[in-house]
Amino acid sequence: MKNDLFLRALKGEIVGRPPVWMMRQAGRYLPEFIAIREKYDFFTRCRTPELASEITVQPIRRFGMDAAILFSDILVIPQAMNIEVQMKPNFGPYLPNPIRNQKDVDAVIVPDIDETLGYVMEAIKVTKQMLNDEIPLIGFAGSPWTILCYCVQGQGSKTFDKAKEFCFTQPIAAHILLQKITDTTIAYLKEKVKAGVDVVQIFDSWGGMLSPVDYQEFSWKYINQIIEALKDDAPVIAFGKGCWFALEEMSNSNAAALGVDWTITPQIARKLTGNKITLQGNLDPTRLLSPPKEIKKLVTQMITDFGKDKYIVNLGHGILPNVPLDNVKAFIDAVKEYK
Amino acid sequence: MKNDLFLRALKGEIVGRPPVWMMRQAGRYLPEFIAIREKYDFFTRCRTPELASEITVQPIRRFGMDAAILFSDILVIPQAMNIEVQMKPNFGPYLPNPIRNQKDVDAVIVPDIDETLGYVMEAIKVTKQMLNDEIPLIGFAGSPWTILCYCVQGQGSKTFDKAKEFCFTQPIAAHILLQKITDTTIAYLKEKVKAGVDVVQIFDSWGGMLSPVDYQEFSWKYINQIIEALKDDAPVIAFGKGCWFALEEMSNSNAAALGVDWTITPQIARKLTGNKITLQGNLDPTRLLSPPKEIKKLVTQMITDFGKDKYIVNLGHGILPNVPLDNVKAFIDAVKEYK
Numbered sequence: 001m002k003n004d005l006f007l008r009a010l011k012g013e014i015v016g017r018p019p020v021w022m023m024r025q026a027g028r029y030l031p032e033f034i035a036i037r038e039k040y041d042f043f044t045r046c047r048t049p050e051l052a053s054e055i056t057v058q059p060i061r062r063f064g065m066d067a068a069i070l071f072s073d074i075l076v077i078p079q080a081m082n083i084e085v086q087m088k089p090n091f092g093p094y095l096p097n098p099i100r101n102q103k104d105v106d107a108v109i110v111p112d113i114d115e116t117l118g119y120v121m122e123a124i125k126v127t128k129q130m131l132n133d134e135i136p137l138i139g140f141a142g143s144p145w146t147i148l149c150y151c152v153q154g155q156g157s158k159t160f161d162k163a164k165e166f167c168f169t170q171p172i173a174a175h176i177l178l179q180k181i182t183d184t185t186i187a188y189l190k191e192k193v194k195a196g197v198d199v200v201q202i203f204d205s206w207g208g209m210l211s212p213v214d215y216q217e218f219s220w221k222y223i224n225q226i227i228e229a230l231k232d233d234a235p236v237i238a239f240g241k242g243c244w245f246a247l248e249e250m251s252n253s254n255a256a257a258l259g260v261d262w263t264i265t266p267q268i269a270r271k272l273t274g275n276k277i278t279l280q281g282n283l284d285p286t287r288l289l290s291p292p293k294e295i296k297k298l299v300t301q302m303i304t305d306f307g308k309d310k311y312i313v314n315l316g317h318g319i320l321p322n323v324p325l326d327n328v329k330a331f332i333d334a335v336k337e338y339k
Numbered sequence: 340m341k342n343d344l345f346l347r348a349l350k351g352e353i354v355g356r357p358p359v360w361m362m363r364q365a366g367r368y369l370p371e372f373i374a375i376r377e378k379y380d381f382f383t384r385c386r387t388p389e390l391a392s393e394i395t396v397q398p399i400r401r402f403g404m405d406a407a408i409l410f411s412d413i414l415v416i417p418q419a420m421n422i423e424v425q426m427k428p429n430f431g432p433y434l435p436n437p438i439r440n441q442k443d444v445d446a447v448i449v450p451d452i453d454e455t456l457g458y459v460m461e462a463i464k465v466t467k468q469m470l471n472d473e474i475p476l477i478g479f480a481g482s483p484w485t486i487l488c489y490c491v492q493g494q495g496s497k498t499f500d501k502a503k504e505f506c507f508t509q510p511i512a513a514h515i516l517l518q519k520i521t522d523t524t525i526a527y528l529k530e531k532v533k534a535g536v537d538v539v540q541i542f543d544s545w546g547g548m549l550s551p552v553d554y555q556e557f558s559w560k561y562i563n564q565i566i567e568a569l570k571d572d573a574p575v576i577a578f579g580k581g582c583w584f585a586l587e588e589m590s591n592s593n594a595a596a597l598g599v600d601w602t603i604t605p606q607i608a609r610k611l612t613g614n615k616i617t618l619q620g621n622l623d624p625t626r627l628l629s630p631p632k633e634i635k636k637l638v639t640q641m642i643t644d645f646g647k648d649k650y651i652v653n654l655g656h657g658i659l660p661n662v663p664l665d666n667v668k669a670f671i672d673a674v675k676e677y678k
Contacts, residue, residue, distance in 0.1 A: 156497075158495075158497065159624075159625065159659070161625050161628075161659055161661070164623075164625040164628070165625060165628040165661075168625065168626060168628055168629045168633075169628060169629065169630070208602060210602075210623075211601045211602060211604075211623045211626075211655075212602070212603070212604050213604075214623070242581070242602060244583070244584075245583075245602060245603060245604070245607070262550045263547060263548075263549075263550060263551070263581060263584060264551070264584060265550075265551050265552075265584070268584070284503070284549075284550045284553070285498075286498065286500050286503040286504060286507065287507060287550075289500075289503070289504040289507055289508060290507045290508065291508070294507075316550075320498070320500055322500070322504075
């Protein structure tokens with residue numbers, strides 16, 4: 001790997017400056033992405049290796065991040081598990097047959113990965129060729145809890161009340177579903193590593209909707225299974241939005257790094273994780289709407305607060321569609337200019 | 340006051356059991372509320388003292404909470420400030436002319452409270468008569484930041500990105516708007532206390548969308564102004580959803596109590612607030628969908644974890660519309676049966 005800054009930060013090695021990438025960096029704020037989106041629908045973009053790989057490298061060409069993340073979606077997993085997933089423009093994911101009882105759970109399969117998700121492995125191989133060992137490639141999956149949220153709610157939600165109601169009133173069925181998603185995710189991520197990804201990240205976008213006790217039972221338990229299953233294959237980054245309350249426990253796992261959102265100071269995040277694990281984050285994505293000069297100041301302060309080692313610069317969640325390109329450049333450049 | 344448990348808990352006195360009420364207790368889960376809603380639109384319900392007071396006492400009649408909270412809405416404040424607010428069924432608040440620049444801010448007035456919000460004071464007087472000094476009455480307002488969110492975004496949002504963009508790119512205009520909202524809110528709450536409310540609560544529903552640093556600048560600073568202005572008039576409860584990161588600072592204010600949501604354990608909440616202030620919360624509202632037996636267990640455990648003193652039992656956010664009445668009863672009864 002010509003630029004191994006990201007891998008070294010994941011190992012906790014001393015670096016000259018921290019590596020930088022952005023969640024959702026291959027996405028809607030890029031004109032070259034929008035050009036592709038106008039021609040091909042969402043799942044065509046995911047399923048066509050030439051499109052997925054092109055989208056993956058677009059931000060790298062423009063901004064030179066220290067890691068690429070494969071363009072895909074967390075909902076390819078329920079799709080492979082025999083659950084219909086649609087992506088509606090201006091609405092987001094829509095699952096017309098949400099899972100609401102044991103019978104629905106019984107109909108969910110743990111699929112053969114090659115058969116159902118082979119297109120992801122093809123996209124990885126093409127992307128790896130395009131990246132030419134310049135920088136590492138990240139593969140990702142949603143956490144089992146976050147996937148369950150969509151499978152039960154049937155769409156995005158401010159509260160995911162139906163998903164939580166399912167867990168709280170039918171916990172046995174919920175745990176069977178979570179285990180099926182976990183088994184599928186482990187097999188999927190192992191295949192991704194075999195196909196070439198260097199690092200995997202688990203996105204627990206909705207873990208922060210649970211109380212600390214419920215988070216242990218319905219989310220962390222399964223994320224930790226994935227970490228344990230993958231730890232000898234590739235470094236695992238666990239990102240839980242709003243999961244500050246679990247950081248201490250997460251820091252005792254075999255994850256290589258933990259992602260943190262912007263609602264925690266670097267100082268508290270370091271304190272809760274005992275300064276012993278690499279942290280990734282955590283600029284408020286909306287702060288990329290600040291003037292470039294202020295972005296640079298905020299990023300420099302953030303690196304100083306986290307410390308340059310055991311640290312990966314990132315946003316606290318995905319980049320917003322309305323961020324100007326100059327602002328993204330300021331974010332990336334501030335890291336590269338850090339001394 | 341015949342039942343002064345709530346006031347005593349706010350003073351930190353030793354009690355036999357903690358008091359209990361529920362955020363949004365006068366609301367959509369009650370059939371008698373739905374019957375009124377079918378006849379009168381939202382703002383008619385707020386503006387007609389006979390309706391607002393009836394709705395306020397409905398949950399007390401049925402369940403016997405230890406405090407009533409006046410039926411109203413946080414958006415009566417921007418309405419009084421000359422900002423049009425509509426309440427669209429199945430959509431929520433809609434502000435057709437959102438505030439996006441200094442000129443818009445200049446057009447916002449700090450109104451005469453009697454002239455614009457006199458109907459709230461009438462509702463308080465009627466409600467106090469109906470309550471007949473049985474239990475205290477809570478009046479409330481949104482935090483200036485939360486009100487700004489709606490005024491700028493123009494509607495509810497998962498990220499309130501436009502509101503944050505406004506603050507981050509036009510901070511001078513944002514602070515002028517926040518101060519106008521603060522001045523109006525202080526005058527409004529002082530009038531409410533004069534009209535008869537015994538306690539006031541400030542709802543910072545969207546404070547948790549800000550980073551700890553931005554929260555200080557755009558939210559807490561103004562909430563604290565309100566607390567300082569009101570502290571000699573009535574006890575003030577400050578509730579910030581997702582604002583765990585500010586609890587330590589908040590506990591050093593002159594608030595009588597702090598509300599906490601369900602994403603923090605009672606133990607951590609006590610630790611962050613140095614065990615020196617009354618806390619209110621924090622059952623996950625979705626947990627009211629659990630079977631009644633489990634609700635009772637969770638409530639009992641919650642009281643044990645917070646401790647019965649310096650504590651007010653509540654949910655971690657507003658009650659959901661789809662909660663069965665038996666489950667609400669289990670929640671309230673568990674507190675009353677606590678030994």
